[in-house]
Every structure is written in structure tokens, then in C-alpha cells.
Amino acid sequence: MNMLKRRLVWVLCCSMLTLTLSGCEFRDIDLRLFVVSIGVDVSEKSPDLYNFSFKISIPSGDPKTGEEKSLLITEESDSIAEAIRQVKSKVDKELDFGHCKGVMYGEAYARRDISKIEDWTVRRRDMQLLMYPAVAIPTAEEVLRAEPPTERIAGNAIFLALSEDGTESPFITRTYSFDLARRMTEVGEDPVMPVVEVGEKNVLNINKVALMDKSKVKVILTKDETRLFNLLDLRNLSTNFGTRVDGELIEVNTDRTRASYKIVTSPKGQEAIHFRVRIQATLEEKEDIKLLTPEEIKKIEGIYNKELSKAITDVLEKIRKTGRDPLGFGLRYGGTHWNNKTEMEEWAAIYPHIKFNVSVKLRIKSTGYKQ
Amino acid sequence: MVRNKYFYYLFLLNATINLINYVPRILIQDRFDGALISILIAIPIGSLLLYTFTKLIQKFPGEGLPEIFNSMMPAWISGVLLVLYGLGWYFSSVITLVSFVDITNRYVSPDVSPIIVLIGFLVVVALSARLDSESILYALEMILYMTVPIIMYMAWRVFSNPYYSWDAVRQIITHLWDIPNYRTVAAATYIYTGYINMVVFNRIFHKFRVKHIWSIVIVSILTLAVSIFAPIGLLGAAGAGEHVYPAFSTADSLRIRYFIIERMIYVFYVVYMCLSLVNSIVHWHVGKELILGGFRLKSDKPESIRKKRKVEWWVLAAFCVIILASSMAINQYSLNDMAIVFLDVRFAGEFLLIALLFYAVWRRRRRRKRA
Numbered sequence: 178m179n180m181l182k183r184r185l186v187w188v189l190c191c192s193m194l195t196l197t198l199s200g201c202e203f204r205d206i207d208l209r210l211f212v213v214s215i216g217v218d219v220s221e222k223s224p225d226l227y228n229f230s231f232k233i234s235i236p237s238g239d240p241k242t243g244e245e246k247s248l249l250i251t252e253e254s255d256s257i258a259e260a261i262r263q264v265k266s267k268v269d270k271e272l273d274f275g276h277c278k279g280v281m282y283g284e285a286y287a288r289r290d291i292s293k294i295e296d297w298t299v300r301r302r303d304m305q306l307l308m309y310p311a312v313a314i315p316t317a318e319e320v321l322r323a324e325p326p327t328e329r330i331a332g333n334a335i336f337l338a339l340s341e342d343g344t345e346s347p348f349i350t351r352t353y354s355f356d357l358a359r360r361m362t363e364v365g366e367d368p369v370m371p372v373v374e375v376g377e378k379n380v381l382n383i384n385k386v387a388l389m390d391k392s393k394v395k396v397i398l399t400k401d402e403t404r405l406f407n408l409l410d411l412r413n414l415s416t417n418f419g420t421r422v423d424g425e426l427i428e429v430n431t432d433r434t435r436a437s438y439k440i441v442t443s444p445k446g447q448e449a450i451h452f453r454v455r456i457q458a459t460l461e462e463k464e465d466i467k468l469l470t471p472e473e474i475k476k477i478e479g480i481y482n483k484e485l486s487k488a489i490t491d492v493l494e495k496i497r498k499t500g501r502d503p504l505g506f507g508l509r510y511g512g513t514h515w516n517n518k519t520e521m522e523e524w525a526a527i528y529p530h531i532k533f534n535v536s537v538k539l540r541i542k543s544t545g546y547k548q
Numbered sequence: 549m550v551r552n553k554y555f556y557y558l559f560l561l562n563a564t565i566n567l568i569n570y571v572p573r574i575l576i577q578d579r580f581d582g583a584l585i586s587i588l589i590a591i592p593i594g595s596l597l598l599y600t601f602t603k604l605i606q607k608f609p610g611e612g613l614p615e616i617f618n619s620m621m622p623a624w625i626s627g628v629l630l631v632l633y634g635l636g637w638y639f640s641s642v643i644t645l646v647s648f649v650d651i652t653n654r655y656v657s658p659d660v661s662p663i664i665v666l667i668g669f670l671v672v673v674a675l676s677a678r679l680d681s682e683s684i685l686y687a688l689e690m691i692l693y694m695t696v697p698i699i700m701y702m703a704w705r706v707f708s709n710p711y712y713s714w715d716a717v718r719q720i721i722t723h724l725w726d727i728p729n730y731r732t733v734a735a736a737t738y739i740y741t742g743y744i745n746m747v748v749f750n751r752i753f754h755k756f757r758v759k760h761i762w763s764i765v766i767v768s769i770l771t772l773a774v775s776i777f778a779p780i781g782l783l784g785a786a787g788a789g790e791h792v793y794p795a796f797s798t799a800d801s802l803r804i805r806y807f808i809i810e811r812m813i814y815v816f817y818v819v820y821m822c823l824s825l826v827n828s829i830v831h832w833h834v835g836k837e838l839i840l841g842g843f844r845l846k847s848d849k850p851e852s853i854r855k856k857r858k859v860e861w862w863v864l865a866a867f868c869v870i871i872l873a874s875s876m877a878i879n880q881y882s883l884n885d886m887a888i889v890f891l892d893v894r895f896a897g898e899f900l901l902i903a904l905l906f907y908a909v910w911r912r913r914r915r916r917k918r919a
Binding site (some may be wrong): 299302303305306307318342353355356358359360361362363364365366411412505508509511512513514515517 | 580655656658695710711713715716717718719721722723725782783784786787790797800801803805810811
């Protein structure tokens with residue numbers, strides 16, 4: 178028993194010793210400044226220089242009071258590592274990137290080549306793979322400077338919008354940096370990023386998606402195209418779709434959506450992608466005050482199916498014309514063909530002339546409280 | 549005396565720890581060069597090795613490898629063999645601990661010196677490895693009950709993630725018919741290697757029998773599938789090869805929404821820290837017992853127990869010094885090479901062990917006939 182006690186004391190002493198040793202390099206939370214977002218822009222002075230913006234949150238007592246404070250430091254440099262060291266000499270506390278959740282690529286920069294900074298965000302150990310990358314219009318600095326009045330914690334608004342936690346808009350394409358990194362290296366799948374614009378009164382508007390050629394932005398889709406792209410990309414998009422039946426406006430709200438596709442390669446020369454989109458929806462708005470009968474609902478569904486099929490086909494053809502493959506058709510082709518050496522060349526020959534057969538099945542499940 | 553269920557725990561421990569010992573990285577490195585076919589080959593080989601070993605060790609109830617070898621071989625041969633096996637088994641924990649220190653520095657606390665982290669680990673491992681075999685098995689059982697459900701939850705989160713790319717997995721599956729190689733087969737059979745711990749723990753098993761070997765096969769197939777496909781789905785068929793620790797990068801890509809912490813990596817880290825420590829404790833215990841057996845130290849008389857205790861401290865001290873020295877000497881690349889060498893040598897060593905056990909069974913039968 179005595180022996181055991183002595184040994185226990187010894188172990189305790191040892192562990193205390195290690196604690197004190199580790200204490201000398203670790204900085205406490207009140208000695209840290211949290212960088213919450215990073216922005217990258219091209220510099221006007223020289224093509225080799227970039228403007229790096231760091232949005233730093235200043236911790237204050239209670240987030241409920243809404244008295245958030247933040248600091249935006251912009252530094253010009255040719256590498257981000259250098260810029261961070263320059264910022265470090267401008268602040269009094271240690272910079273901490275553990276809570277850095279957004280990386281904004283200014284439009285001019287994103288149209289050039291983002292791979293250098295993207296590689297840095299994946300490589301650096303304290304950066305998460307769960308960051309939200311986005312294209313910023315007009316510049317990353319302006320987007321980071323904007324502080325929407327609804328923001329409670331400094332820099333928080335942009336993450337809430339880009340994540341699934343906050344607003345649930347059908348126009349926001351959600352992506353994470355691991356997803357971006359994956360698509361940038363994957364053969365047969367191209368990256369996408371949401372586009373953040375600064376609107377009037379410091380409101381951030383995110384309703385477009387940028388299609389990228391491995392490392393640079395090629396095309397930015399319009400708002401409606403973005404919604405259809407999101408419908409095809411991920412499941413259960415909650416959105417509205419509007420149409421006119423005999424000149425009267427009808428709007429439905431989608432509950433469940435699901436898109437699946439199949440690549441049909443025969444006959445040769447007439448390859449096609451068969452898209453099936455299934456939507457369950459609820460009637461939300463209607464101009465006509467008459468009560469609806471089941472036959473009329475059938476008719477409305479028919480009109481929707483036709484219109485949406487047409488719209489989706491148009492979007493897919495537009496995407497195909499840009500030569501980009503954000504939905505990963507090429508990867509699917511590679512994953513379903515066993516001739517690994519030649520399959521991607523085959524696909525490159527097929528994709529430019531492939532046809533899209535889209536069949537939309539929209540079902541109105543309920544008409545809401547009223548008939 | 550312990551019951552047969554502890555054998556399954558020893559298997560499960562090695563199966564789960566493969567993520568730290570570079571198995572996923574080796575599998576993913578060869579994902580376009582026969583990793584899958586190597587896995588398919590490794591499954592029957594690994595299960596057969598495990599099955600044969602359990603059948604052979606059943607012939608020696610209550611005996612460990614030192615007793616078996618010392619009773620049938622000249623002293624110097626059995627001494628050399630036991631010390632080599634002991635060192636080999638200890639080497640496995642060197643890789644686990646050194647890579648886990650590297651992981652700690654990379655993902656959790658970059659500010660703390662790696663030596664201090666390592667000393668913290670070594671204090672726990674060295675002191676616990678001296679406990680008797682029963683206590684170690686009971687501790688192992690408890691740790692597994694706490695960690696395995698969390699591992700299953702994390703695996704479920706990976707495969708149900710909307711960003712999980714099944715097409716990338718299919719792309720890898722179409723690379724099935726490539727030529728397998730020894731290195732990948734050796735890495736994949738690591739999942740089954742937990743049975744080797746029985747060379748020491750067999751001493752305390754009561755009527756050792758293994759039933760339901762199919763359950764071990766199923767668990768091993770699932771483990772291998774998670775090891776290779778979880779990183780490929782989230783980090784991409786091409787992109788998974790870029791990461792130093794694919795399993796950790798995969799965990800970093802997971803987000804827990806309704807929980808106190810937001811990043812899965814912290815949960816993953818704690819779970820794997822527990823498993824790495826308990827795995828090292830088990831391996832040190834086995835390695836130490838084999839080496840002591842190699843020097844023919846027994847614990848039957850009070851006199852010899854005291855002597856064994858003394859030598860034990862020296863062995864453990866040597867273990868600590870080797871790890872400290874190697875952690876200072878090696879870098880990321882040599883650590884990876886070391887892991888590959890270990891996995892390759894271990895695979896060959898397993899065959900040798902089985903052959904030696906066959907020989908032992910044959911010798912013993914002959915001796916019995918003569919008597």
C-alpha cells in the first residue's frame with residue numbers, strides 16, 4: 178500500500194512537470210486574436226502582388242448584446258505567408274486561424290488562378306477543411322468590410338449564409354474547402370463556388386454560382402440557372418417554382434427533390450444523359466380564387482413538368498457549352514467503364530455533343546390549408 | 549483466467565488502429581495500381597493466418613510463446629527469436645506513438661514541443677505496460693466499449709454525407725483488375741494482426757476457443773472498406789493521394805451540427821489517442837514479455853520475480869530511449885518508409901511464426917509418443 182502511494186505521488190509529480198513545461202509556449206485565449214475570414218485580391222500596382230485581407234474578430238463579453246467589434250487589416254504581398262507575418266507586427270496579440278471559416282477570392286483574382294491560396298488553406302495545419310470558399314464581387318476586401326445589420330458576432334453573417342445553419346436559400350450553392358480541393362484535382366468533375374456580392378446598405382447577396390475550370394472562374398450562372406443547378410446537384414432543395422396557368426400565377430414550394438441521371442452511350446454518336454428529377458411540392462400561392470379540383474392539379478403538374486424539363490435542359494446545355502463539368506458526369510462515366518486507360522479520352526470526345534433528356538416529375542402533394 | 553471474448557477485443561484493437569499505422573495511406577497510394585485486388589487477396593490470407601494461429605495455440609493451453617520456444621529449441625535460438633519477435637512487436641508501437649505525436653502537433657497543438665507530448669505518452673504507456681495481463685485486457689475492453697460506438701457513428705457520418713462522392717468510389721472499383729503487389733497486401737493484412745498478441749495473453753486464457761470466425765471476417769472487410777473508401781469519397785479519387793494522414797483529413801471534413809464542438813476532428817483525435825495509447829500498452833506488454841522470456845526470466849519463485857522486475861525496468865527504459873531517439877531522428881518521409889518496412893517484415897514474420905508453431909506442435913506430439 179505504501180509502495181503504491183509512493184508510486185502514485187511520483188506519477189503525479191511527473192504529470193505536473195509536463196504541464197508546467199508545456200505552459201511556456203501556449204498562449205491563453207485572452208492573448209489571441211481570431212482571424213475569422215481571409216480575402217484575396219489582385220493588387221493594382223503589380224501583377225505579382227496580391228492584397229490579402231484579414232478580418233479579425235475582437236472578443237467581447239456577450240454576443241446577445243450585438244455589440245460586435247472587428248478589425249480588417251489589408252496587407253500587400255506576393256505570398257500569404259509573408260502577409261501574415263506582416264500583419265503579426267501590426268497587432269498586439271497572437272493571430273489564431275483556428276476559427277477562420279471563410280476564404281473570399283476577389284473576382285479578378287478568381288478569374289486568374291486560385292490554386293496557390295487554395296493549396297495553402299488545405300496545407301496549413303490550423304486551417305480547417307470545413308472553410309467556406311466563395312468568389313467575392315467586386316473585391317474580397319469590400320465583402321469582408323461589409324457588416325450586415327443582422328450580424329451578431331463579427332464576421333459571422335457570411336458563414337451563416339454560406340453554411341446550412343442560417344438562411345436556407347435555394348440560390349446559395351454550398352461548398353466546403355475539402356469539396357473544392359477534391360474537385361480541383363478530380364478528373365471528370367469541376368469545381369464550383371458561390372458568388373458573394375455586396376449590395377446596398379451592407380447587405381450581402383449570394384445568389385449565383387461560379388463554374389470553374391480547375392483553378393479559375395470561367396462562367397457565372399444567373400440566379401435562376403443557379404437554382405436549377407442546385408436542384409440537380411444536391412438533394413432536398415427547398416425552393417419555390419412559379420408558372421402561369423391560363424394567365425393566372427401559381428407558386429409551389431418544394432418539400433423533397435431528387436435528381437438522378439444515367440449516361441446512355443449507345444448508339445454511338447447519339448450519346449445522351451437521361452436526367453430524372455422528382456419533386457414533391459406543396460401549393461403556396463395562387464391568383465385564381467376558385468377551389469382546385471384533382472383534375473386541375475394534374476393539369477398544373479403537367480405544365481410544371483414541361484416547363485421545368487425545358488429550363489433544366491437549357492441550363493445543362495449552357496453548362497455543356499462552357500466545357501465545364503460541375504455535376505461530375507465525367508467521373509460517373511469513368512466509374513462505370515472499365516477501360517481505365519482510354520475512358521477519359523472517350524469522354525472528352527463524347528461530352529461536347531451529348532444530348533440531355535430531362536424528365537421532371539413534379540407532384541403536388543397538398544394544397545396547403547385551403548383546397 | 550479470462551474468457552474467450554478478449555480474443556475478439558485484441559483483434560478489434562488492431563483493426564481500428566490501422567488508421568494511425570499508415571494502412572490507409574499505403575492503400576490509397578496504390579489505389580490506381582491494384583489496391584483493391586490486393587485487399588481482396590489479403591482478406592482470405594489474413595483470415596487464414598488468424599484461423600491457423602488460433603488452432604495451433606490451442607494446443608498449448610496456458611503457455612506463452614517464451615514457454616513454447618524455450619521448451620523445444622536450443623537456448624540461443626529461442627533467445628534470439630524471442631528477442632527479435634519482441635522488438636518487432638514493439639516496433640509497431642514506435643510507429644503508432646511517433647506518428648501520433650506528429651498528428652498531435654499537426655492538428656491539435658502546434659505550439660507544444662513534440663518531445664513533451666511524447667514524454668507524456670511514454671509515462672502512461674511505460675507504467676501501464678508493467679501491469680499484469682488481466683488488468684490490461686480489462687482496460688482494453690473498457691476503452692473499446694467507449695470508442696467503437698463513436699467510430700461507427702463517424703463512419704456513418706462519412707457515408708451519409710451529401711458531399712460524399714460515390715462516383716469516385718466507383719472509379720476506384722473499376723481499377724479492380726490491376727496487378728496486386730506485396731506491399732499493399734502486407735498493409736491490408738495488418739487488420740488481422742491483433743491475434744499475435746495471443747503469444748503472451750494465451751497464458752491467462754481459460755480453454756481458449758474461437759467461435760464465429762465469420763464475424764471477424766465481416767468486421768475486417770468493413771474496416772478495410774472504411775479505411776480506403778472513406779477518404780476517397782470525401783477527398784476524391786485523385787485528391788485522396790495528396791494527404792499525409794488521409795484518415796485525419798477525412799475526419800476534418802466532417803461537421804457535427806448539433807453538438808458542443810463543431811469539428812469532428814477533435815472527437816476523432818480523442819478516440820484515436822485512447823486507442824493509440826492502449827494499443828501501445830498492449831504491444832509493449834507483449835514485447836517486454838517476449839524479450840524477458842528470451843532471457844529466460846521466469847516468475848515462479850520470489851527470488852526470480854524480484855530479478856525479473858529489475859530487468860523489466862531496464863527493458864522499458866530502453867523502449868523509451870529508442871522511441872525518444874527515433875522521434876528526434878526521423879521526419880515525415882522516413883516515418884512513412886519505416887511504417888512500410890514494418891508492415892512488410894511483419895507479414896513475413898507472421899508466416900515464420902506459424903511455421904515455428906507447426907514445428908512446436910510436431911515436436912511435442914513426438915515427445916509425447918516417445919514417453
